Amino acid sequence: MKKRARRLVLNDVIDATPRAAHFRMEEFDAPAPASGEILVRTIFLSLDPYIGSILRGRHMGERRPGAGDCPPGRGIGEVVASSSPLLKAGDLVRADLGWSELSLVRAEEARLIHRGRAPLSAQLGVAGMPGLTAYAGLKHLAKAREGDHVLISSAAGAVGGAAGQIARILGAERVVGIAGSAEKCALVTNDYGYDACINYKTPDWKDQLKVALPHGADIYFDNVGGDVLQTALLNLALYGRIVLCGLASQYQADERPAGPNPGLFIAKRAQVFGLVVYDYEEQQEEFTRLADDWIASGRLTAHEDRAVGLEQAPAHFERLMLGENIGKAIVVVGRE
Amino acid sequence: MKKRARRLVLNDVIDATPRAAHFRMEEFDAPAPASGEILVRTIFLSLDPYIGSILRGRHMGERRPGAGDCPPGRGIGEVVASSSPLLKAGDLVRADLGWSELSLVRAEEARLIHRGRAPLSAQLGVAGMPGLTAYAGLKHLAKAREGDHVLISSAAGAVGGAAGQIARILGAERVVGIAGSAEKCALVTNDYGYDACINYKTPDWKDQLKVALPHGADIYFDNVGGDVLQTALLNLALYGRIVLCGLASQYQADERPAGPNPGLFIAKRAQVFGLVVYDYEEQQEEFTRLADDWIASGRLTAHEDRAVGLEQAPAHFERLMLGENIGKAIVVVGRE
Numbered sequence: 001m002k003k004r005a006r007r008l009v010l011n012d013v014i015d016a017t018p019r020a021a022h023f024r025m026e027e028f029d030a031p032a033p034a035s036g037e038i039l040v041r042t043i044f045l046s047l048d049p050y051i052g053s054i055l056r057g058r059h060m061g062e063r064r065p066g067a068g069d070c071p072p073g074r075g076i077g078e079v080v081a082s083s084s085p086l087l088k089a090g091d092l093v094r095a096d097l098g099w100s101e102l103s104l105v106r107a108e109e110a111r112l113i114h115r116g117r118a119p120l121s122a123q124l125g126v127a128g129m130p131g132l133t134a135y136a137g138l139k140h141l142a143k144a145r146e147g148d149h150v151l152i153s154s155a156a157g158a159v160g161g162a163a164g165q166i167a168r169i170l171g172a173e174r175v176v177g178i179a180g181s182a183e184k185c186a187l188v189t190n191d192y193g194y195d196a197c198i199n200y201k202t203p204d205w206k207d208q209l210k211v212a213l214p215h216g217a218d219i220y221f222d223n224v225g226g227d228v229l230q231t232a233l234l235n236l237a238l239y240g241r242i243v244l245c246g247l248a249s250q251y252q253a254d255e256r257p258a259g260p261n262p263g264l265f266i267a268k269r270a271q272v273f274g275l276v277v278y279d280y281e282e283q284q285e286e287f288t289r290l291a292d293d294w295i296a297s298g299r300l301t302a303h304e305d306r307a308v309g310l311e312q313a314p315a316h317f318e319r320l321m322l323g324e325n326i327g328k329a330i331v332v333v334g335r336e
Numbered sequence: 337m338k339k340r341a342r343r344l345v346l347n348d349v350i351d352a353t354p355r356a357a358h359f360r361m362e363e364f365d366a367p368a369p370a371s372g373e374i375l376v377r378t379i380f381l382s383l384d385p386y387i388g389s390i391l392r393g394r395h396m397g398e399r400r401p402g403a404g405d406c407p408p409g410r411g412i413g414e415v416v417a418s419s420s421p422l423l424k425a426g427d428l429v430r431a432d433l434g435w436s437e438l439s440l441v442r443a444e445e446a447r448l449i450h451r452g453r454a455p456l457s458a459q460l461g462v463a464g465m466p467g468l469t470a471y472a473g474l475k476h477l478a479k480a481r482e483g484d485h486v487l488i489s490s491a492a493g494a495v496g497g498a499a500g501q502i503a504r505i506l507g508a509e510r511v512v513g514i515a516g517s518a519e520k521c522a523l524v525t526n527d528y529g530y531d532a533c534i535n536y537k538t539p540d541w542k543d544q545l546k547v548a549l550p551h552g553a554d555i556y557f558d559n560v561g562g563d564v565l566q567t568a569l570l571n572l573a574l575y576g577r578i579v580l581c582g583l584a585s586q587y588q589a590d591e592r593p594a595g596p597n598p599g600l601f602i603a604k605r606a607q608v609f610g611l612v613v614y615d616y617e618e619q620q621e622e623f624t625r626l627a628d629d630w631i632a633s634g635r636l637t638a639h640e641d642r643a644v645g646l647e648q649a650p651a652h653f654e655r656l657m658l659g660e661n662i663g664k665a666i667v668v669v670g671r672e
Contacts, residue, residue: 058599225598244598258594262561262580263394265595265610272608274601 003030006310007100012067014055017321020314022055023071023099030102033083038107040077042097043336045310046124047073047317047329048158049246070098075333076113076124077103087112094123099313101333111284116292120336125328126302127291130158132284133277134166134221135291137243140280141273142219146171149215151232153177154223154248155197156184158302158328163221164194165300172219176212178205178228180323187303187326206231216240224248230260233268242272248323303327339366343436344649348403350391353657356650359407359435366438369419374443376413378433379672381646382460383409383653383665384494385582406434411669412449412460413439423448430459435649437669447620452628456672461664462638463627466494468620469613470502470557471627473579476616477609478555482507485551487568489513490559490584491533492520494638494664499557500530501636508555512548514541514564516659523639523662542567552576560584566596569604578608584659639663 008023033039050059051073057064065071075097079087084107087093095110097103113123125131138144150167154160155177164175177188177197185197196212198205209231216237222229226249236242249257265272280287294300305327307316312331319325344359369375386395387409393400401407411433415423420443423429431446433439449459461467474480486503490496491513500511513524513533521533532548534541545567552573558565562585572578585593601608616623630636641663643652648667655661 222598229598244602247597247599247602256597256599258596259598259601260595261583261592262558262565262595262610263583263592265608266580266583266612268610269612269615270608270610272601272606274598274604274606276602276605279605 004028005030005100005102007070007098007102008310008313009068009070010055010065013057013064018052018055018317020318023314025311031104033081033104035083036107037083037104038079038087038093038110039081040093040095040097040103040105040110041080042075042077042101042103042310042333044121044124045073045075045097045099045313045331045333046128047313047320047331048130049248049320051317052321070100072096073099074124074129076120077334082107092120094128099310101310113288116288116296118292118295121304121330122291122295122302123288124330125158125304126162126300127288127295129277129284130328131162131166131291131300132280132287133159133245133275134163135287136277136280136283137221137245137273137275138163138167138170138219141275142221142241142243144170144172144219146173148172148218149174149176149213149237150219150221151176151178151213151217151235152194152221152223153228153232154246155179155188155192155194156326157223157248159245160221160223161188161192161302161327162300164188164192165294167219167221168193169294169299174213176209176217178209178224178232184326191301191303200228209235219243221245225259226257230264233260233264233270236268236270239269239271242270243275244272245275304330306330306332308332340364341366341436341438342646343406343434343438344646345404345406346391346401349393349400354388354391354653356654359650361647367440369417369440371419372443373419373440374415374423374429374446375417376429376431376433376439376441376446377416378411378413378437378439378646378669380457380460381409381411381433381435381649381667381669382464383649383656383667384466385584385656387653388657406436408432409435410460410465412456413670418443428456430464435646437646449624452624452632454628454631457640457666458627458631458638459624460666461494461640462498462636463624463631465613465620466664467498467502467627467636468616468623469495469581469611470499471623472613472616472619473557473581473609473611474499474503474506474555477611478557478577478579480506480508480555483509484554485510485512485549485573486555486557487512487514487549487553487571488530488557488559489564489568490582491515491524491528491530492639492662493559493584495581496557496559497524497528497638497663498636500524500528501630503555503557504529505630505635510549512545512553514545514560514568520662527637527639536564545571555579557581561595562593566600569596569600569606572604572606575605575607578606579611580608581611641665642668644668
């Protein structure tokens with residue numbers, strides 16, 4: 001075990017869109033786990049939009065990190081020392097490891113994981129929390145069923161990419177995505193098997209959407225908010241279901257933009273469900289097994305956007321915040 | 337049967353809040369029903385907020401009435417001549433009779449009704465469409481259950497007044513209303529049995545609401561939209577249900593105001609349901625019987641705001657649009 005390790009810390013509190021320059025690397029001595037703790041060596045660090053919300057103090061009441069704090073982040077790692085009967089050295093875990101090569105974690109806050117047939121890093125993406133998010137929203141909230149026409153925004157993202165494929169697995173007849181570039185749309189239709197993908201940065205995208213969904217959307221899975229949510233609502237079928245999941249449109253905004261007029265929900269007899277994936281934590285293990293089967297049989301796939309080396313995390317995260325990355329953002333921090 | 341009758345017509349299309357001066361009275365010859373039609377003598381005319389939406393061309397795609405058109409309006413009347421096998425002279429019906437002493441109606445668009453133990457006019461209010469609206473939203477959409485804490489806006493209105501009492505009948509533990517004056521709040525707590533009522537025109541009403549609902553609202557029945565909806569959402573319990581039913585806050589607005597940021601729905605894991613009562617038309621008769629029992633046993637009551645004489649309808653409607661009336665607005669047009 002290394003005696004010294006590296007971690008990234010914040011230069012200061014962040015009020016605007018997080019940028020690479022907001023972070024600096026520092027070294028620290030490997031700590032010893034106190035009773036009930038484990039020391040974990042990070043293998044993969046997952047970069048996700050919710051981290052940006054936490055850094056800006058906008059994430060469901062969590063404390064905003066300040067100068068010198070290591071940003072949070074889910075990761076997969078190997079236990080290198082344990083002072084808990086729950087886990088032992090050599091175990092693989094998924095936990096909030098932060099942007100760090102080594103971290104102390106309370107054993108009950110780490111989940112023991114196992115290698116499946118899919119690559120290990122998939123357990124941070126399509127087989128992990130983003131995949132579970134898509135599954136919970138479609139299966140438990142929107143109650144997706146055979147024949148549904150499904151619209152998904154941020155369709156090239158970690159949640160959106162999984163959602164389109166899972167909708168299909170659940171029997172959707174038509175799956176249409178919305179994404180922010182031609183390159184993202186190509187990934188969505190070619191790799192994720194969507195029937196169509198609309199680039200919302202083209203001027204006539206609202207007309208394109210009408211054409212792509214002539215009967216409207218029975219389900220709209222929203223990862224964006226803002227004008228995209230408003231437009232999706234206008235294209236919702238009567239009695240359509242909406243999963244509110246993400247707010248990509250406001251990652252860079254200074255203020256929280258308003259939502260659609262309630263009259264639009266009324267006219268469509270819409271049913272709307274706010275989704276927080278933490279509510280489904282208990283189902284993660286079962287979902288990971290399910291997803292592993294789907295990945296192995298080729299029904300579920302995901303593009304990873306990998307950066308290698310912890311020092312790459314800030315720039316990689318900045319790209320995520322600016323919508324420039326494609327696929328699930330992962331940082332390879334250590335050897336598998 | 338009278339040979340001449342009176343009706344109100346629009347002077348012109350309406351772009352702003354409807355006012356009494358927008359209407360004029362005219363006389364016309366009593367027409368004879370064509371095949372399949374009935375001629376109905378209006379007894380009670382119901383004035384409801386949706387009429388304002390229709391007059392401004394904002395009601396779910398219905399054509400906006402123009403100069404010389406008689407405004408729509410549900411009423412209870414007596415069939416005075418029939419050319420349909422479905423209904424005969426002397427039958428009591430509920431139908432869209434318009435603001436008129438006599439109207440031709442297609443027989444299949446009129447509902448035969450019967451006198452219950454409650455006053456006949458209740459079938460336009462607490463036992464009619466407004467009552468059914470409250471019942472459908474609470475029972476079928478929000479799935480109200482024993483022990484719920486329920487918040488209802490526009491609580492002195494026809495729908496809101498019924499909703500509080502029906503919530504209680506369905507087992508609500510705590511029922512809190514929001515209304516626009518001390519006088520309305522007194523009606524809500526004294527007559528409709530709400531536990532508390534907040535006057536949203538008092539400066540500290542948001543603090544009062546927090547105190548009145550210390551555990552938050554399990555159900556919020558929204559008749560208002562706007563800032564009241566936003567505030568209710570902040571006071572929603574986790575996993576709370578919201579029925580979106582009415583938009584009183586925008587009756588006088590020129591533009592459709594935005595709604596709450598979707599992040600607020602997400603953080604609460606809210607479930608939101610758009611309600612249009614027309615979807616429950618088939619349940620009206622059953623509900624009217626149920627409500628008649630509740631009224632007879634004193635569990636359901638409603639304040640009526642009656643005006644006598646068709647010529648009173650414009651001023652009575654203006655008061656409704658300005659939020660100045662208290663209780664269900666009814667115009668007595670003819671003898672019972």
